[in-house]
Amino acid sequence: MKVGTTPARSGLLSLLLLVACNAGTRTGGVSSPATAGGAAPQGATSTPATTAPPETPPRAEFDPVAQGLTVEGVKQLCDEHLRAAEGYLDAIRALRGAPPEKLTYAATLGRFDDATLEVNSAGEFPYLMGVAHPDAAVREAARLCEPKVDRFTTAMWLDADLAAVIGAYAERGDAREALSGERARLLSDVLRDFRRNGLSLPVDRQQRLRDVNEQITRIGQEFMSNLSASTASIEIAPASLQGLPKEYVAKHAPKANGKVEITTDYPDFFPFVTYAKDRKAALALYVLFTNRGGEKNVKLIDRLLALRSEKAKMLGYKSWADYAIEPRMARTSGAVRGFLDQVRTALKEPAKAEFAALMKEHVRLGGKPTDKLPPSDRYYLEDRVRASTYQFDSQALSDYLELGAVKQGLMDITAKMYALEYKEVPAKAWHPDVTAYEVRSEGKLIGKFYLDLYSRPDKYKHAAMFTVRTAKLLDDGSWQSPVAALECNFPKPGAQPALMSHEDVVTFFHEFGHVLHHLLTRSELASYSGTATVRDFVEAPSQMFEEWAWSREVLDLFAKHHATGEKIPDALFQAMTRARGFGRALATQRQLTLASIDLELHTRDPGFDATVVVEQAQRANESFAFVKGTHLQSSFGHLITYDAGYYGYQWALSLSRDVLTRFKQEGLLNPAVARAFRDEVLAKGGGVEAGALVTRFLGRPPSHDAYLAYLQGKE
Template sequence: MPATPDAARLITCPPEEFRRASEAALATARSGIERLKSLPAPRKVREALEIYDEATAALSDASARASVARHSHPDEAMRKASEDSEQQLEMLATEIALDRGVYDVIASLDVSGEDAPTRKWVEKLLRDFRRAGVDRDEATRTRVKELQEELVRIGQEFDRNIREDVRTVELPPSALEGLPADYVRAHAPGPDGKVRITTDYPDLVPFMTYAKDGSAREKLWRANRSRAFPKNVEVLQRLLERRHELATLLGYVNWAAYATEDKMIRSERNAGDFIEKIATASEERSRRDYQVLLQRKRQDEPGATRVEPWDQAYLDDRVKAEQYSFDSQSVRPYFEYTRVKQGVLDITSRLFGVSYRRVAGAPVWHPDVEAYDVLQGETQVGRFYLDMHPRADKYKHAAQFTLVTGKQGQRLPEAVLMCNFPKPGVEPALMQHGDVETFFHEFGHLLHHLFGGHTPWAGLSGVRTEWDFVEAPSQMLEEWARDVAALQSFARHYQTNEPLPADVIQRMKKADDFGKGLWVRQQMFYAALSLELYRRTPKGLDATAVVRELQSKYTPFPYVEGTYFHLSFGHLDGYSAIYYTYMWSLVIAKDLFTVFQDKGLLNPEPAQAYRRAVLEPGGSKDAAVLVKDFLGRDYDFRAYETWLNAG
């Protein structure tokens, strides 16, 4: 039986102990790799693969712990220790990927008599070794190793500059006109009579949505679009240059070609074609959406000739309130954080046949963090941690982080949800409906990691499918945040306990259709930006000029001089060239969801069939096969097209 999960203990210890644990993981991995290479031929397949799997899992899990600590630990010394450890761990991972002796052992194994998941894993392993450059000459492998190690450091620096740069604007109290009463109370004027609004999400999003003062919105918008400037100007340039050098050294025309090759999409050309296909499909709708916003702006400013980017969220909300009879502020009292959290837990528990048990006294790295065990009857499935509220030096967006990669019979999977939702306190923690969708989305990633964390090999565990599929399960779970029955199960007024009225939910869904064209085109701008920055020659590349060019191409909002969105676009590190993934996955998610539309969103039967077919196999099958196993057919574009044209 796997041991009780306790990986968080190694994040809550002193920095020196954390370093020692990382060093122990390095030693475990090194000794395992040496043992693998010393196996006499003919080698036993299972023995060799088990040694390799455990060696690399020790490295992977230590790196995962370091990533969680680096992104969320409140102690600077611990963040520094985790950053240093992560570099050492990644260096060894690179060394193993370039070790011809390891490759030769795995390539020598006859897996023809093994089961399908094992054959699939070894096929992926050999491909990844070759993509890493293991079959190149020694000089090439040496330079590849240097580049990989440097890229780890550059990526950490890029992320750190974003995480640590929270901007604050000082405004007169009158700038809060239009904001909800709880927001106004939480932003009382300081001794100088000014209110202070930060670029953290719980401040930023409501302000941009509700503040009537356009000049105040502009000031906050510009502050947010200047984060990580100027620090990341040079850092991003190095990131682009080193990745380009690495890709060309390995025989690819650019990094985008390298990054797309092992994805469902297969090539940078296909990625570019997909972006254009979606952009074209949404072009006319986007144009209509923009004209509606402009007409609404002219009610306030009769001579207005264009909508500014800091007007978009505010005008979008006004249109929904006035033309669709949906006031987004009116639903916030129904989305109090603790009730939303319980709703997500209750719905997913019912659908997937598991229960969640809060772990009192579990080691956590901040008092805000909560730990939960996931149980199937009396059997433990895994553990997750909720780190859900903003604080200084913490990751600024919303994401699921791996903590432990599970393996059947040996280790239970552990995961962390890291978000930035309002925190319960003196004021009720009232969420936007978009926050509720985000909660469901990230919980979808978490369930994928936990349910997929019981494969026979750690190398197949969790979300180790093609990268451009991993958003589909999380995007599909967002649908429960839009369903009447699902919402009414938890969305109750924090004062009266009345459920969110069904007619309000229906109006909300109709209102949500407005602005879809603009949203899709904005997503295609992000996708095109990530692809183009990595498919163009970086020498002499002006990243800001690329932003200027593509923003005008894909959106009706021209680039605003003196802003630097791309410098705080963290996906340029993690996702690099493949931001298209989000829309590619959404096409699949909409198709997966048709089964639930037919059989009922609160019906456990399709949910558990989906769990078995799509989530539990992890990376043991190609993503297209997982989807076909569930749908009974290949996925197609029809459901997405219906969604895009709805309303």
């Protein structure tokens, strides 16, 4: 994570797809493994791991998990590493006015990257504990770190002495050094980010910028806290559970008043809106789900948008969107609009046909052709069409997707692809349900990850990868290995088998793709380690990996009936494959709505009604009716963590479909292709321009053609 971002928050920013659930995109899971942990699979090791980092020598290794599980520990973790970062910056400042031969890479940019590592170390694990620790006191203590990190980074980018030394090195540093690769990129990015963070402003405007940055951080924390704590519910008669899976019904027994409670938490919400025959109840739940965060968050967003607009104008940009998009692949808001227009045009006819099929099913089920379908009916009608038109029974498929088997299959597959070994080790983590795995390549330890799979009160509501420790080649030549955590919200198993929907499996593959991106890094610099790449590229490797969950070859490795051990029947797999494309256009329209909302809110001058913008965006992009009384901005967490960047999901998805063309041609499980992807893409992190990564892997420049064809069902 680059120091230029807020490291305490960027652990979440790089995670991403599943946070889209915040905005009403379906990604939540409803099942979990029968047992926590279990035997760890042994991966293939026959392919030489040419990019394996050196083994970390025996020493006192930094372990944020061991330190940061208590109130006092998480405070110390944050403060100690910020002090260490300040020490590195002090050493750089001391070089102001020094002769050129003193201005070496190690003394300037090298120390700057050391400071980056310390800032990341200060903020990464506290951010996770702020949303995942079961103890409210620890969560509150952990959340105190983010404003400290923000103040630190704001002051750093406004530090004239620091900038003067880096600038002097750029102009007249040690002539014996010639920077290339990541180091040259770091110099360019640091000089750019001093400009982008207000160093050239007069002193009084710099102070205002500090104030604005602190307010932006506080508002973001309050918004996300409100959202995490927001669980609304409806009470229904037991008969309204008709259509739900038997496992779901068994877990929702009537209360003393004879009613069944259904909450807006993911394991409750998504199955209910997908399968419940009581569509009035589904709509009522949808309204509550969309309005999570409530009026408090509506007001917070208005204030946040005003502050971001003020900051952008202060720094010389027309809008926050123009400011935020500048360092990304797209570069300009105009390029983003042009891309979204291409996608919108490609979707026009497919979406019209899909919506007509949904309306036909709606009428067949007793509705009127003049009815205006609300968004809450999309999943339900799509599932019915898949069953009636494609003979695909999504609930029947779940019998073959027990989460424990899926987890082991996922690790077996990635071990074979990337020449890895996984070994379960004692977790000693923030909750007894958390498990931990060490990852080795060619026998050498390269990283570690934690799995926190089960839903529980006051836990992060979605599914995402969090960075726990950033990798870096240290000054003594040793390697600080990366650590990640995967947060999910599957129900904890009980009397019923832990069965996943296929969408849950796709979700698991996606998020594990982020884990691999973080763990397989070979970047020497903390600034570009793992997922510390531009935001409109970071999703591409994980979105690409979703395709493995659709492959018969891959599914046959782990998808077995939980009772009989049989593989998925041919007829069921073929029905799933035929039904796959149906709903793609409407789902992508939803993503266009979210991207448009994000872009419009961050483009307009303050003073507008955000709810009107939300309604306008939905009407312009979607086939479904806007539901009056909903305020999507109150629950759209990406407005905090992905500001003016939600388009990146579509942008990265386009890249992922392009990259996938080589895998499809040469084999999804082809170890040579996987090794090339590991070496040319995953290992590079953000140290190489994203377009160049794709070009190296494909042997040609990236193109949107594969994605546009995919949206139109042409491939």
